[in-house]
Amino acid sequence: MNYGDADPIAALATPPGESALAVIRISGNAAVTRLSDVFSRPKALREAPGNTVIYGWILEDRRKIDETLISVYRAPRSYTGEDSADISCHGGIAAVRGVLRVLRTAGFRDALPGEFTFRAFMNRKLDLTKAESVMELVSAKSDKGRERAVGRLSGQLEQEIQGIKSLATEVLAGAELFLDYSEDEFSADSDEAAGHLPQRSLAEAVLARLDALAASYTMERLYQAGALAVLAGRPNAGKSSLFNLLLKEDRAIVADKPGTTRDWIEAWISLEGLPIRLADTAGLRDAEDEIERLGVDRTRSLAEEADVILYVIDGLQGFTPEDRAFFQEHPDRVIGIWNKIDAAPRPENLCAGSPYKILGVSAKTGAGIPELSGAVIPLLTKSSSSASGPGIASERQKVLLEKARGCIREALALADQGQPLDVIAPALREAVNALGEITGEVSAPDILEVMFRKFCVGK
Numbered sequence: 001m002n003y004g005d006a007d008p009i010a011a012l013a014t015p016p017g018e019s020a021l022a023v024i025r026i027s028g029n030a031a032v033t034r035l036s037d038v039f040s041r042p043k044a045l046r047e048a049p050g051n052t053v054i055y056g057w058i059l060e061d062r063r064k065i066d067e068t069l070i071s072v073y074r075a076p077r078s079y080t081g082e083d084s085a086d087i088s089c090h091g092g093i094a095a096v097r098g099v100l101r102v103l104r105t106a107g108f109r110d111a112l113p114g115e116f117t118f119r120a121f122m123n124r125k126l127d128l129t130k131a132e133s134v135m136e137l138v139s140a141k142s143d144k145g146r147e148r149a150v151g152r153l154s155g156q157l158e159q160e161i162q163g164i165k166s167l168a169t170e171v172l173a174g175a176e177l178f179l180d181y182s183e184d185e186f187s188a189d190s191d192e193a194a195g196h197l198p199q200r201s202l203a204e205a206v207l208a209r210l211d212a213l214a215a216s217y218t219m220e221r222l223y224q225a226g227a228l229a230v231l232a233g234r235p236n237a238g239k240s241s242l243f244n245l246l247l248k249e250d251r252a253i254v255a256d257k258p259g260t261t262r263d264w265i266e267a268w269i270s271l272e273g274l275p276i277r278l279a280d281t282a283g284l285r286d287a288e289d290e291i292e293r294l295g296v297d298r299t300r301s302l303a304e305e306a307d308v309i310l311y312v313i314d315g316l317q318g319f320t321p322e323d324r325a326f327f328q329e330h331p332d333r334v335i336g337i338w339n340k341i342d343a344a345p346r347p348e349n350l351c352a353g354s355p356y357k358i359l360g361v362s363a364k365t366g367a368g369i370p371e372l373s374g375a376v377i378p379l380l381t382k383s384s385s386s387a388s389g390p391g392i393a394s395e396r397q398k399v400l401l402e403k404a405r406g407c408i409r410e411a412l413a414l415a416d417q418g419q420p421l422d423v424i425a426p427a428l429r430e431a432v433n434a435l436g437e438i439t440g441e442v443s444a445p446d447i448l449e450v451m452f453r454k455f456c457v458g459k
């Protein structure tokens with residue numbers, strides 16, 4: 001794949017299918033002029049200033065294809081930084097296809113995934129953290145995820161990285177200056193050049209800010225990608241009843257017969273703003289029936305994948321040896337749920353002295369459910385910082401941040417060992433470069449391509 005160089009491109013920016021409206025986006029050299037060649041009011045469109053809307057028809061050999069509103073943007077005041085336009089046409093499959101066909105005859109080629117945002121980046125309309133946040137915003141599944149992406153789109157992360165980078169650059173400059181000076185005045189291995197990092201406290205401040213950003217990753221990933229919560233437990237414990245209750249929908253079959261659920265099912269829910277993929281599974285037992293046994297195998301493999309296992313105990317049956325064994329197998333990811341407290345209250349001394357957390361709930365009355373969300377969130381977010389300041393959200397950002405962090409740590413360790421500055425300075429330089437790569441100031445074309453390819457077409 002190769003992104004073009006301001007050649008005119010077009011793409012459908014809305015999902016294909018039947019809808020009231022669809023938006024087709026165009027951008028590139030003379031984009032608006034080219035569009036006017038296939039428009040019912042060419043002069044009005046050609047002369048339209050930026051940020052205005054023009055009404056008219058898209059024409060193919062003077063035949064009307066669709067009635068549209070064209071939002072006109074002029075370089076550099078557009079998303080891509082080029083002349084561009086959003087064509088609002090009718091959302092029918094044939095209408096969209098017709099308009100795209102006409103655009104091709106007018107000299108537009110189909111845009112590649114992420115090509116509009118790539119151009120925005122190349123034209124310095126946004127840095128890489130903002131570009132990534134565009135996709136994060138498009139895929140946000142919860143309000144909190146949206147809010148975090150909007151923070152990055154507004155430049156929160158970019159500013160933080162820039163701030164850290166300028167501190168790191170100061171440390172590097174201090175070291176290099178000293179190095180130049182010492183080359184003139186002292187022999188390279190004299191005492192003055194060794195064992196002393198000028199601005200050491202600044203380097204420590206850089207490390208502290210990098211540590212804080214690194215700690216935000218788990219939480220940011222949770223808000224973006226969500227977590228997998230698996231309902232597991234013995235047959236008839238009430239897993240499907242809880243699934244329906246948390247989903248606020250009668251989705252799973254509930255019956256008094258043990259072994260009702262066979263194939264697991266899943267749905268997205270939101271717990272205090274966190275997107276959770278909730279799975280209801282087949283009850284765990286030594287099943288005689290071949291199909292049920294396959295279901296139980298799936299429960300086990302799903303439980304292995306889970307970020308948190310909601311292990312449901314049938315209050316009417318009590319805490320069985322099988323229940324205890326399950327807890328012992330998954331000590332850090334399981335939350336116990338003593339279900340049916342409406343009919344069988346949770347015993348006071350249940351698991352007294354053991355580290356297991358077992359909450360009493362009723363899928364029938366909803367009692368104990370708020371406490372359940374209260375227990376799930378801390379388990380998922382343990383050891384990660386609360387998401388209030390800037391945070392990193394992509395694997396790419398994480399890798400580069402860790403690189404910068406490792407380099408600063410190395411520089412400090414070398415200084416501790418009394419190494420000379422010409423040994424320390426390269427590590428500092430590498431840290432500064434890694435930070436520059438996060439925002440895209442320093443960037444290799446192949447890395448950019450890999451990153452933008454993950455975008456959707458039209459974005």
Ligand SMILES: Nc1nc2c(ncn2[C@@H]2O[C@H](COP(=O)(O)OP(=O)(O)OP(=O)(O)O)[C@@H](O)[C@H]2O)c(=O)[nH]1
Nearest residue numbers: 235236237238239240241255259260261283363364
């Ligand atoms: N009294 C009472 N009954 C419940 C409660 N939750 C579930 N039940 C009943 O328990 C039975 C089993 O419920 P399900 O939700 O199908 O249980 P399950 O764990 O999904 O069972 P399998 O799919 O067979 O593994 C049904 O008769 C439910 O009505 C509860 O909180 N209180």
Ligand SMILES: [Mg+2]
Nearest residue numbers: 239240260261
């Ligand atoms: Mg079930």
